[in-house]
Amino acid sequence: MRNCASLASGIYNSSRMDRELTAEELERYRRQMIHPGFTAEHQARLARSRVVLAGVGGLGGAIAYGLAGAGVGHIAIVHSGGLTESNLNRQTLMKETAVGHSRAHTAAERLNEFNRFVQVSAHDAPVTEATLLPLARGADMIIDARHNFPERRTLNRVAVMTGKPLLYAAMDGLSAQMALFRPAETGCFECLYPDSPPDWDPFGFPVFGAVAHTIGALAAMEGVKFLSGYGALSDTLTVMDMNDYGIRRFRLQPLAGCPVCGKGSV
Numbered sequence: 001m002r003n004c005a006s007l008a009s010g011i012y013n014s015s016r017m018d019r020e021l022t023a024e025e026l027e028r029y030r031r032q033m034i035h036p037g038f039t040a041e042h043q044a045r046l047a048r049s050r051v052v053l054a055g056v057g058g059l060g061g062a063i064a065y066g067l068a069g070a071g072v073g074h075i076a077i078v079h080s081g082g083l084t085e086s087n088l089n090r091q092t093l094m095k096e097t098a099v100g101h102s103r104a105h106t107a108a109e110r111l112n113e114f115n116r117f118v119q120v121s122a123h124d125a126p127v128t129e130a131t132l133l134p135l136a137r138g139a140d141m142i143i144d145a146r147h148n149f150p151e152r153r154t155l156n157r158v159a160v161m162t163g164k165p166l167l168y169a170a171m172d173g174l175s176a177q178m179a180l181f182r183p184a185e186t187g188c189f190e191c192l193y194p195d196s197p198p199d200w201d202p203f204g205f206p207v208f209g210a211v212a213h214t215i216g217a218l219a220a221m222e223g224v225k226f227l228s229g230y231g232a233l234s235d236t237l238t239v240m241d242m243n244d245y246g247i248r249r250f251r252l253q254p255l256a257g258c259p260v261c262g263k264g265s266v
C-alpha cells in the first residue's frame, strides 16, 4: 500500500515518489533517526507517504505540524472557508494577517515554510465524497480532524470505500480522544459511534488550544508510527481528561452488521 507510484495522479508529484533521502533530509531528521530501531528505511517511508487531512483548525493544525515536522512527504489539506478572529486562540498554523483568508492555503503556506521537504496541497473545499475520493485513492491514510458528525461519517465512508485507515481525533472542552481505525482489526468510526448526539453543536463547544494540540500531537505520533512502519499501533479508543490528566483506553472491535464496514456494505 505504501508504494503507490502506480496510483499517482496529478494530485501528487510522482517524480518524488521513490526518491532517496538527501543528505540535508538525513540531517533534518537526525534526532528522530537516532531513536533505537527507527531506521533510514522508516524515514524514507515517511517521505514517500501521502495523507489526506480533513480539518486544519486547532486539532488538525497540530496533526499537520507533527506530520510535516517528522517528514511525512505529502499532505493534502481539505478545509473550506476563511480564518476568523475567534479561530486564533488555538490555530498555530494561522496568523493575524490571515483573518479573512483561506485556512487551507494559509496552513499550506506555513507548512511549506516549516519544512521544504514536504509537499502540501491545499483544497479549500467542503468535506464531501466528491472532494475526498480523488485524494483518498492515492493516499496511505485519511485523517479526520473535523468537528461534526456528518463530515466524520463521510470521511469514514470514504476510508472504508478506498480501503485506507482512518486516523480520528476529537476534543470537547477538557476531554479529548483519538483512534486509528483499520476496519478488519478495529471496526470503523460507525462501529464505535453508530448514533450522533442530537444536541451536538459543531460551533458551540468549548476549545482550549492546549487540549487540541495535545490530542493532535498524540494523533500525529500514531500517524508517524503507521506510515513509517515503526512501533506498536493502537487498537483502542484513547480518551484523555485534561482536568486530572487521566487516560482511559477502550478496546475497539468491529460491530456485527455495521452498515459501513460490515459484510455486504460499501
Ligand SMILES: [Zn+2]
Residues within 6 Å of the ligand: 183, 187, 188, 189, 190, 191, 192, 254, 255, 258, 259, 260, 261, 262
Ligand atoms: Zn464499521
